[in-house]
Amino acid sequence: MKYFSFAEFSRSATAAEKGIDNTIPFAAKVNIERLVRLILDPVRIIWDAPLYVTSGYRCVRLNEEVCGAPRSYHMCYDEHAAADVTTGSREGNIELYNAMKSSSLPFLELICENGGAWLHVAI
Ligand SMILES: [Zn+2]
Numbered sequence: 001m002k003y004f005s006f007a008e009f010s011r012s013a014t015a016a017e018k019g020i021d022n023t024i025p026f027a028a029k030v031n032i033e034r035l036v037r038l039i040l041d042p043v044r045i046i047w048d049a050p051l052y053v054t055s056g057y058r059c060v061r062l063n064e065e066v067c068g069a070p071r072s073y074h075m076c077y078d079e080h081a082a083a084d085v086t087t088g089s090r091e092g093n094i095e096l097y098n099a100m101k102s103s104s105l106p107f108l109e110l111i112c113e114n115g116g117a118w119l120h121v122a123i
Helices: 008-010 011-020 026-047 060-065 090-101
Strands: 053-054 082-086 111-112 118-122
Touching: 008 026, 008 053, 011 060, 026 082, 026 090, 026 118, 053 060, 090 118
Parallel strands: none
Antiparallel strands: 053 082, 082 118, 111 118
């Protein structure tokens, strides 16, 4: 992982506020490392500017707390992992979404959320 850290995948304002331990288990770290290696680091290189993870790993309790989908890949089960990322602007996010959509990156999910407020990407 060149451009991303586990700390930014584990950080959650909701977890902090509610006292939820959102420490990333080893199995989830393996999946996150794969998401970063195969998608996020290459995207960061193409984009050539900072990308920020606004929501990465979610333990089951945190996922429930933020009303995540019951099988959300943010919980990093099986081989999966997900991240919500932003370039810092809606325009940038839409541009990045279009660039990723026309790439051969191996994502399972790529969603431009709330009119470009952030991108959800999962492997
Ligand atoms: Zn998401």
